[in-house]
Amino acid sequence: MGDVWAGLPILVQDIAVLLALLVPLGVLAGLLWRGYAPGRLVRALLWRFRWANTMFVALIAVSVGMGIGLLAQERGLRQGTAQAASKFDLVVSAxxxxxxxxxxxxxxxxxxxxxxxxxxxxxxxxxxxxxxxxxxxxxxxxxxxxxxxxxxxxxxxxxxxxxxxxxxxxxxxxxxxxxxxxxxxxxxxxxxxxxxxxxxxxxxxxxxxxxxxxxxxxxxxxxxxxxxxxxxxxxxxxxxxxxxxxxxxxxxxxxxxxxxxxxxxxxxxxxxxxxxxxxxxxxxxxTMAFFSGTVLANLYRVMGDVRQAMSLMSVVSQVLVASSVLLGLFILTRLFQRQVAMLRALGAPIRFVVAVVWSYAAALLAAGTALGLGVGLAAAAVLSRVVTARTDIVVSATLGWAELHLAAAFLTATALVALLPALAVLRQPVASGLRA
Structure with missing residues (x-):
């Protein structure tokens, strides 16, 4: 699957990333800010449980930010070392x-x-x-x-x-x-x-x-x-x-x-x-003559293998984070179990209840992912200063499409996973929910 994705034109990849980000965010924005009843209820839930929500968003931001920071730093290090060797076109030695x-x-x-x-x-x-x-x-x-x-x-x-x-x-x-x-x-x-x-x-x-x-x-x-x-x-x-x-x-x-x-x-x-x-x-x-850029390219090839291993580890960690997010969402939905039971007792349609729970979860995920981009940028900046101080190679790490790909994939996957706790709420008896 990764090879198929890598083989797509860059423009197609970028359009896919933008759609992956805009679709769930657009749906969420429509529910929250255009005056629909689910939006008003979601805003009330976000404010009512604001401290728990804040902690949940912070955990998501840290997990996303660390992965983004490492990817940005690796690219910045490549650019820095290439710049350092730019004056050394051809080296002749023993x-x-x-x-x-x-x-x-x-x-x-x-x-x-x-x-x-x-x-x-x-x-x-x-x-x-x-x-x-x-x-x-x-x-x-x-x-x-x-x-x-x-x-x-x-x-x-x-x-x-x-x-x-x-x-x-x-x-x-x-x-x-x-x-x-x-x-x-x-x-x-x-x-x-x-x-x-x-x-x-x-x-x-x-x-x-x-x-x-x-x-x-x-x-x-x-x-x-x-x-x-x-x-x-x-x-x-x-x-x-x-x-x-x-x-x-x-x-x-x-x-x-x-x-x-x-x-x-x-x-x-x-x-x-x-x-x-x-x-x-x-x-x-x-004598031995070589291009410094060629030697760096060989080094980058090794780093590329390391990058693939790191990417695999990042995917595994993101799966674990997504699982933790799913578990956390199940726990958070217990906080407003009584409110959801009241909606169902008043005859609210199933799609309305699912929309409320999913929008609440998606709002936390979107906020955590957006904050994670900032955390990743800050982490890359700190790592760049450390690497620059240790190696004297000016490393400037900025966010690029690779980091947006990671954030978009995480947000899209977790937004889909967020449907599970929304559907699980419907399996709980209304009577027990009212007594909660």
Missing amino acids: PGSEMTMLLATVFLQPSDVGLIGGAAYAEIAGHENVEIAAPLAFGDSIGTASVVGTTAEFATFLSDGAIEGRLWNAPFEAVAGAAVPLEIGARAEPAHGHGDAAEEGAHAAEFTIVGRMAPTGTPWDRAVLVPVEAVWELHGLANGHAPGRADQLGPPFDADFFPGTPAIIVRATELWANYALRSEFTRDGE
Whole structure:
């Protein structure tokens, strides 16, 4: 059934969702607000048992809201990670795990990876279809911020040129990410390593912050970008340039004095050239070239399997909630058993009694579902802030059709189920109801 639904055009799905929402709501609105007798009685019941009704609506809202919040958050996380990788079209590294290199380059997760030599870098940087070939150098940190050695050209590309202050003109000048708690002019000594394993005082040098990048919405907002030559020199290596050009910063680098780099971020002159470059620089035992978007797509495929499992769990939970709603409706109808018995004793038609009980139940369900959309939006916003704070990936979760599908399905199914307690009321003897 799910495959059949997924195969329908999006417009057909959306029309079905709108009808599923509008039909029960329209019927309910007509009964409640157009002056019919069932509407007046339902309003009286809603007010008479308002505290019990409020609790029932709140429970429905929480159950619907949590499912909606998780679905919206998963989609927001996908969009956030895709945005974070948008500047990393093609990554060239030593052979190994593409996922490990993606986490190291795009999300700045510390990793132990191999290095690309000077000859390979020179070939990549000198290719006619390569516009930018930026080496990256990791391993150090300033507080909780990663120190990343690269080129001024890549820093400008990453920030779209939005840098407060200026770029570096000397080896130990740096540009801080937007979320790094260092102002322009501050001086900081780098530590070797990250986190608890960082070795303070391992480098007898300080970086001076001369610029700050505008927010990018990526983990690079918590990075300190420095000339790649400075990172090499801190670790006692050659700085990539021949002795006669030792004061130079940035490309071109001398292959004989190039210490190696774990990754090269490549930007091609044309979009089509990316595919040719990936094929050309994927060499057994030498280099590995991959699209960050392709690796993310594979990750999304795994997440899609997880999403299907979560969706199945959500369906199961919604079935349990619907069962609880049915039980709750049976209990709530006991509250006004005497009023229903009086209607029947006065000769009210069966359809009138069913309309009163069903409209009462549908009003609670509609209110709970509508409130659940708000709860889901609030839950997604809170989860987005938590994920953004933990990962430095800007996640913005909003409600979409998937969430409306879930709300509409729940409301439609439970509105139909609400007919059962309405019909069950008719099975109760009038005499016992009057004595209740």
